[in-house]
Amino acid sequence: MTIFNADSFGESMLRRFAGGTSRRGMLARIGAALVAAPVFPVLPVSRAEAAKPDRSPEAKTVFARNAQTSDDTKCNYWRYCAIDGSLCTCSGGGIHSCPPGAEPSPVSWVGTCVNPDDGKAYLIAYRDCCGKAFVNKCNCDGSDRETQLYTQQLNNDIIWCFGVKNKEYHCSTAVLVGAA
Amino acid sequence: MKSAVHFRNLGTRLPAAIRLACTTMLGATALAAMPAMAGTASVEPEESSVATLAPPKPNWVYLQRGFVLPGTAIYDTADGKYLAQIETPILGDLAIDPAGKYYYVAETAWTRRLHGTRQDYISVYDATTLKLEGDIDIPGRILVGSREHNFILSDDGKTGYIYDFSPISSINVVDLVKRKFVRNVELPGCADLIPNPGVGLAALCSDGSLASINLTGGKTDITRTDPFFSATGDPIFDNVEFDQAKDEVVMVSYTGLVYTAKLGAKPTVSTPFSIQEAAGVRKGDTKPNDVNWYPGGAQPIALHTASGHLFVLMHTGEYWTHKRGASEIWDLDLASHKVVKRLPVEGEPNVINITQEAKPKLIVVGEGEGGSGAGLAGDAEVLDPATGEVKYTFKGAGSGLIQVFH
Numbered sequence: 001m002t003i004f005n006a007d008s009f010g011e012s013m014l015r016r017f018a019g020g021t022s023r024r025g026m027l028a029r030i031g032a033a034l035v036a037a038p039v040f041p042v043l044p045v046s047r048a049e050a051a052k053p054d055r056s057p058e059a060k061t062v063f064a065r066n067a068q069t070s071d072d073t074k075c076n077y078w079r080y081c082a083i084d085g086s087l088c089t090c091s092g093g094g095i096h097s098c099p100p101g102a103e104p105s106p107v108s109w110v111g112t113c114v115n116p117d118d119g120k121a122y123l124i125a126y127r128d129c130c131g132k133a134f135v136n137k138c139n140c141d142g143s144d145r146e147t148q149l150y151t152q153q154l155n156n157d158i159i160w161c162f163g164v165k166n167k168e169y170h171c172s173t174a175v176l177v178g179a180a
Numbered sequence: 181m182k183s184a185v186h187f188r189n190l191g192t193r194l195p196a197a198i199r200l201a202c203t204t205m206l207g208a209t210a211l212a213a214m215p216a217m218a219g220t221a222s223v224e225p226e227e228s229s230v231a232t233l234a235p236p237k238p239n240w241v242y243l244q245r246g247f248v249l250p251g252t253a254i255y256d257t258a259d260g261k262y263l264a265q266i267e268t269p270i271l272g273d274l275a276i277d278p279a280g281k282y283y284y285v286a287e288t289a290w291t292r293r294l295h296g297t298r299q300d301y302i303s304v305y306d307a308t309t310l311k312l313e314g315d316i317d318i319p320g321r322i323l324v325g326s327r328e329h330n331f332i333l334s335d336d337g338k339t340g341y342i343y344d345f346s347p348i349s350s351i352n353v354v355d356l357v358k359r360k361f362v363r364n365v366e367l368p369g370c371a372d373l374i375p376n377p378g379v380g381l382a383a384l385c386s387d388g389s390l391a392s393i394n395l396t397g398g399k400t401d402i403t404r405t406d407p408f409f410s411a412t413g414d415p416i417f418d419n420v421e422f423d424q425a426k427d428e429v430v431m432v433s434y435t436g437l438v439y440t441a442k443l444g445a446k447p448t449v450s451t452p453f454s455i456q457e458a459a460g461v462r463k464g465d466t467k468p469n470d471v472n473w474y475p476g477g478a479q480p481i482a483l484h485t486a487s488g489h490l491f492v493l494m495h496t497g498e499y500w501t502h503k504r505g506a507s508e509i510w511d512l513d514l515a516s517h518k519v520v521k522r523l524p525v526e527g528e529p530n531v532i533n534i535t536q537e538a539k540p541k542l543i544v545v546g547e548g549e550g551g552s553g554a555g556l557a558g559d560a561e562v563l564d565p566a567t568g569e570v571k572y573t574f575k576g577a578g579s580g581l582i583q584v585f586h
Contacts, residue, residue, distance in 0.1 A: 061468050062498045107347065131294060136248060143503045148418040149327065149371035151386045151411045152345060157478075159271065159323035162347050166294050167323060 061144050064114040072174075075140035079124050079174035082111030083142045084156035088129050088171040090138035096175040098129035104173065105130055106163045109156050112145060112180045121180040130161035132170040232308050233264050235280040236585040238537045242276070243545065244268060244580025245557045247325060253577060257541045257562045260572035264310055267303070271323050273331035275340060276585050277356075281307050284356065286321055286331040286342050302340060302354055316359050318352045320344045326478045326531075326581050328419050329372040332381075335424060341373050341381060351381065353395070365400045367393070372418050374429050376443045382429065384420070386411045390429075390447050405441075408449045409433055414466060417475070417502070421483035421490070430490055430514065432481050434502045435464035436474060438490070440514065455492060455512055459519035466499050476504040477530030479581055484540050484565075488514045491542060491565065493532050494522075505530040505546050511565060523568035527559060531579070536586035540565060548579050 067078035072089045079095065080087070092099035108127040115122060147154040161167040239258045245251050250270050254263040266283050268274050273286040283305040291297045302316040322330055322345040330343040333356070340354040344364070349371060353362040370385040380395030388407035393400065409416055414433045421430040431439040437452040454463040456473055464472055473494050475481070480493040480502075493506035505528030511521035529544035542563040548556035560577035561570050 059468060061500050063500070065468075133294070134248065141503055144500050145412070146500070146502075147412055147415045148384070149322075149324070149330075149343075149345075150369070150384045150418075151415070152347065152349070152371070154412065157324050157326065158345065161323075166290060167288075167298070168294050 060114060063142060063144050064116070067114070067116050069115065069117050073138055075138070075142070077174075078115050079111075079113050079122075079176065080140050081113035081142045081144040082109070082124070082146045082154075082156055083126050083140050083172055083174055084146075085128070085139065085141075085169065086135045086171040087138040087140060088173045091135040091171050093129060093171060093173065096127075096173050098173065099132070099135070099171065101132055102129035102170045103131045103164045103166075104128075105161045108160050108175075109153055109158065110177075111142070111154075111156075111174075123177040123180045125175045125177050126156065126160070127173050127175055128160045129170045129173060130164045131166040131168055134169055135171045137171070230309075231264075233310060235307050236276060238585055239535055239541070240585055241533065241535065241543045241562075242266070242274060242583040242585075243543075243560055243574070243578035244272075244274070244326075244582075245577070246548065246579035247271075248556050252580075252583075253574075255560075255562075255572075255574060255577070257535055257543065257572070260562065260574070262574070266305065266310060267312075271325045273321075273325075273327070273342075274581075274583060275331050275333050276583065277307065278333065278335065278337045280585070282313070282356075283307055283310070284331070284333070284340060286318075286340075288321060288323060302342070302356075304356075304359065314359060316354055316356075316361060318342055318344075318354060318361050319364055320346050321352065327372075328479070328581060328583070329374060332373050332375055335375055335377045343367075343371060343373050345371070351393070365393070365395070367391075367402070370402075372420060374420065374422055374443070375424070376447075377424070377427060379443070379445050382441075382443050382447060384411075384416060384418075384431075390441055390449060392443070392445055392447050394445060403446065405447055405449055409437070409439065409452075415502075417480055419479045419481065421481055423483060423485045425485060430481070430483050432475050432490075432492060434474065434499065435466060437464075438512065438514075438517075453517050455494075455510060455519065458512055458517050459510060459522065464499070468498055468500075471496060471498055473508075474499065474501060474504075476502050477506060477532070478503065479531040479533065480506075482532045482534040482542065484534050485536060485586070486538065487540075489520075489565075490514055491532060491534055493529060493544070495528075503530065504528070506532075506544075509542065509544070509563075509565075509568075521565075523563070523565070525561075525563070525568070527561070529561075531582050533582040533584050534565065535584050541571065543582055545578050545582060548576065 063081045072095045098104045105128045108125040111124045159169045243253045252266040252268040269287050275284040285303040288300050300318045304313045321342050342352040344350045349367050351365045370383040370391045372384045374382040376382040381393040383391045388409045389404040391404045414435045416431045416433045429441045436455040439452045441447050441449040477493045482491045490512040492510045494508045495504045509523040510519045527546040529546040531545045534540045542565045545560040546558040548558035557576045558579045560574040562572040
């Protein structure tokens with residue numbers, strides 16, 4: 001397989017530019033290229049070479065195959081694939097907001113959950129809402145790709161109330177960070 | 181209870197005549213309520229007293245109630261009797277003095293319940309009176325619960341090790357004889373403290389290795405084995421088992437691979453084997469849509485060290501169901517790599533332990549009311565590992581960790 005060489009490609013391109021254009025003209029072209037960039041996929045060769053994740057039903061976890069996107073107060077809501085604890089959506093908060101009087105933790109454990117509507121995987125930050133007693137409503141325990149204490153960022157048993165005034169755990173949110 | 185307090189308060193204020201009238205009224209009510217056969221009962225005035233407890237025994241089990249209810253109950257598995265409660269808070273960690281003199285509780289509190297200054301400390305309880313003897317301040321500790329390896333003691337019981345995650349990973353070392361915090365040792369990328377006699381500690385690490393933590397000198401020396409497991413693909417359950425006589429740790433991964441490691445300054449890890457294959461079942465896999473037997477639970481394995489039998493909570497399902505409770509307990513003979521017995525079990529227990537007697541008893545507990553995540557106390561069962569017979573059931577006993585004395 002021929003491997004794309006970004007260095008030599010960039011060098012020959014720049015040499016062609018330098019030899020055939022004025023400085024001002026080159027700036028204009030670069031400007032046009034920058035504007036047009038979002039239209040084209042970035043690094044097309046790298047993308048073509050990357051293995052496409054298998055999102056077929058056969059490749060999904062049992063949680064992902066049964067997930068839904070309409071009711072975020074149920075444990076099978078798609079973003080809850082690795083949540084553990086009470087859902088803030090059941091206790092006066094929302095999918096990414098804490099109930100009144102609680103404080104969101106700035107750090108969290110994370111999960112990678114598949115949205116059944118588009119079949120794509122997204123990075124979810126499970127930010128605990130802290131400073132109030134355990135609400136004990138709508139308790140869920142998703143465990144997709146959930147690990148143990150030596151990989152803390154993927155463990156959902158830890159009380160993730162760090163950087164807040166008080167570490168008392170109240171409930172958990174599932175904040176969408178972006179495509180995984 | 182409230183009415184008793186009310187009368188006591190009245191007693192301090194009212195004249196003697198009214199007090200006498202009140203007492204007479206109370207006495208009359210009590211007499212009227214007495215059954216006709218009560219003539220043999222003592223009517224001598226009594227004084228309040230406080231019971232004491234025997235030192236810990238190998239047939240005792242310690243059940244934490246879980247995430248919602250504080251307290252660790254002590255039960256005697258010989259007669260099913262409830263003995264006493266040790267004051268562990270929610271997310272507290274209990275360590276039992278190997279000499280049987282003390283119970284140590286690692287805990288966290290704030291000066292004004294939900295705000296104020298955070299305080300982390302080890303409470304020291306006398307094992308026979310359960311009276312608080314004192315506490316030892318520490319800089320911090322992880323708040324997680326249901327782990328056996330966040331607060332452990334050295335084999336001589338003189339040193340306590342508390343895992344801290346702030347979120348910087350470290351160990352707090354406490355001198356339990358002088359009752360004094362000694363030092364903090366950074367432990368990047370590792371957790372699950374395991375005793376490593378003569379060396380200090382061992383721990384599992386995120387690169388799939390086992391760390392040996394040498395605390396014998398002034399400077400901490402941490403060395404790691406070559407990676408032998410996938411911390412994200414097929415993690416080893418935190419609640420590993422330690423066999424002090426063999427200086428060996430027994431570990432099980434999500435797919436059901438069984439590892440043993442000989443500890444020391446340079447630990448050596450054995451070639452793993454599949455618990456499913458040891459039972460004549462297809463090896464566990466990480467692929468979805470592949471229903472098989474898998475280990476699972478919060479505390480899914482228990483080792484009877486004298487016989488070398490490992491008892492594992494097993495359920496049927498797909499991969500990434502590692503928190504699910506069990507429908508069977510598998511009895512694995514570590515020496516022959518054979519599952520010698522499969523015991524069906526009710527109530528989907530997710531926590532298991534075994535007493536270290538010559539004729540041991542298994543104890544299991546499942547989730548309580550509200551199901552997974554609610555953390556309410558579930559029912560515990562004491563089982564005969566030879567037959568699976570349920571010896572005792574403790575209603576609403578716990579859903580947290582089960583510990584034993586050995």
